Amino acid sequence: MSTTAHALMTPPDFFFTCAAYVLGSLSFAVIVSKLMGIEDPRSYGSKNPGATNVLRSGNKAAAVLTLLGDALKGLAAVLIAKMFGPQFGVDAAGVAWVALAVVAGHMWPIFFNFKGGKGVATAMGVMFGLNLLLGFAVVLTWLLVAFIWRYSSLAAMLSLGLSPLFGAFLLPRGTPQLGITLVIGLLVFYRHRDNLIKLLTRQEKKIGEKARAPADPTQ
Numbered sequence: 001m002s003t004t005a006h007a008l009m010t011p012p013d014f015f016f017t018c019a020a021y022v023l024g025s026l027s028f029a030v031i032v033s034k035l036m037g038i039e040d041p042r043s044y045g046s047k048n049p050g051a052t053n054v055l056r057s058g059n060k061a062a063a064v065l066t067l068l069g070d071a072l073k074g075l076a077a078v079l080i081a082k083m084f085g086p087q088f089g090v091d092a093a094g095v096a097w098v099a100l101a102v103v104a105g106h107m108w109p110i111f112f113n114f115k116g117g118k119g120v121a122t123a124m125g126v127m128f129g130l131n132l133l134l135g136f137a138v139v140l141t142w143l144l145v146a147f148i149w150r151y152s153s154l155a156a157m158l159s160l161g162l163s164p165l166f167g168a169f170l171l172p173r174g175t176p177q178l179g180i181t182l183v184i185g186l187l188v189f190y191r192h193r194d195n196l197i198k199l200l201t202r203q204e205k206k207i208g209e210k211a212r213a214p215a216d217p218t219q
Contacts, residue, residue, distance in 0.1 A: 010094065012085065013094035016085055017097045020099075021105040024074070025109035025112070027049045027106070027116060028065065028073075029041045029051065029054050029066045032054070032069065033054060033062060038054075044056065046205070048118060054066045055207070070121035070125070073106075073125065074102050074124065077099070077102035078102070078129025082095055096179070099177065102126060104187070106119045107187065120152075120160065124139055124142070131170050134181075137163075138160060142155040142156065143155075152207050153192050153196070154204075157188060163184070164178060164181045164182040164185060
């Protein structure tokens, strides 16, 4: 089936998209923290269930596991759709829906009252699934920005915000997946809107900076 054969979602597209959303709804920040006996990341720091906030707990292993889990679910969703979807009629447009759904699941998870993370690691996993070089381009941009300025939020917004530009050179011409990189980039910006304000007012925490303990009301 051509990549432009249908504009609407087909039943197989819908099935794979729903499955991707459910997979995206698994919050590894919450799961890993609970398994490792550390505080729920939604209760400290930025209160964001993501790897950067888990790192603020001081547990680097938990942060790494969270990062890997969130990235792998994005990668897995896209690869499964690309590998097994075509036999059910899922084409490039269907894969694009899947890519968007797994990121949306992370941001608005059905298992956690639709209050999730900012989708950075999951979005990066998606980029690797769409195109290996695209994934590397996004990650290298994140690393460069993070190394220079030490702000995870800034690195996330710039790296994923540039993903459509990278995709224009690396993805097949005319593929709907290019448009999805733009949508994902915009969603990441939207989820970082508070961080953007903090960056502009110099209140944003840098990478590795631990969350401050809450003040004692009796003092």
